Amino acid sequence: MKTTKLIISLLLLCLLFAGCTKAKEQTAPDNAPEESAENTEASNTPAVTVPETQETGTYPVFDFESKTVTLNSGHAMPILGLGMFSLSDQEAENSTYWALKAGFRLIDTARIYGNEEAVGRGLRRAIHDGIVTREEVFITTKMWTSDFDNAEEAIDASLERLGLDYIDLMILHHSQPSNDVEAYQAMEKAVAEGKLRSIGLSNYYEPEDFDRVVNATTIKPALLQNETHPYHQSLQMKEHIGQYGTVLESWFPLGGRGNTQTLFNDETISAIAKAHGVSSAQVIIRWHLQAGNICIPGSSNEDHINEDYDVWDFELTKEEMEAMAALEKDDRFADY
Secondary structure, eight states, rough: OOOHHHHHHHHHHHHHHHHHHHHHHHHHOOOOOOHHHHHHHHHHHHHSOOOHHHOOOOOOOOOOOTTTTTTTTTEEEEEEEEEEETTHHHHHHHHHHHHHHHHHOEOOGGGGTOOOOHHHHHHHHHHTTTTTOOOGEEEEEEEEEEGGHHHHHHHHHHHHTOOOEEEEEESSSOOOTTTTTHHHHHHHHHHTTTSSSEEESSSOEEEHHHHHTTTSSSSOOEEEHHHHTBBBBBBHHHHGGGTTTTTTEEEEETTTTTTTHHHHHHHHHHHHHHTSSOHHHHHHHHHHHTTEEEEBBBOOOOHHHHHHHHSSSSOEEEEHHHHHHHTOOOSSSSOO
16 A cells, blocks of 8 residues: 555656646747847847937037938938038029039028029929939028027028928027027027927137027037138037037038139148049048038039039048148138
């Protein structure tokens, strides 16, 4: 009897052990990967991450594949565009059209240039001809200082002249401490209303002046547009605005009308151009882009416009970038 009970007890233990083993095998099959700290961390990584510039406040990084930079507003902006300064209505319309046809997707104008309507016509021509869609083009305009006291009306007037439902970027054209903060606040309101996508500043050359506006407003400037070229590289301001995720854009990137030949004939620049089989203008534009400056050369010549955009199939070496950096003279060509 005792023997029988012992045998039954052993059989029950064996069945119990077999059941536990089978359950363990079903829970963790032989081919299942071991869970490690690395796998656990990866599984918790979000699918969408915040751009580094917005997360850390570092200077925005240019994406040469998409030819854009992500602004601190979250919008992507082309890093190479065409400027409309001093162009007549007919020139601005044609240059806008030719630029979009060449591949440019950034057009920079201003109320004081007097050619916003012409830019709008050039854009509509390009859309009509199937070259671009509105969403593919980034339009920048600027509010002139005499409009600061009536900023809301100035924004609506630029929208009407351009013939647009929204403007991708509007910037205050010059520092004017008496009323630029109020004008900037009007642009902030226009962002909330969907009239403007991004806002910024132009011709603020001292960190204290830039911070004066930043500290009195809510939206950090997405962009600072200052005179910038190899002889005036805006290094102090560029370093300063990086803490806000603000990107630098160069006006007079080639030296400006009347000064281009000074830069084109510079021995360092012309030697680099010869080494790559390109023009001095192309070298300067490529330097801007590799240095992290949005570049907006201006031209009313279709051949020059095509040449200015043809800067994507060569790259300046580290040594060439250092040689360009050594050209810094803190020498502005303009006095405004």
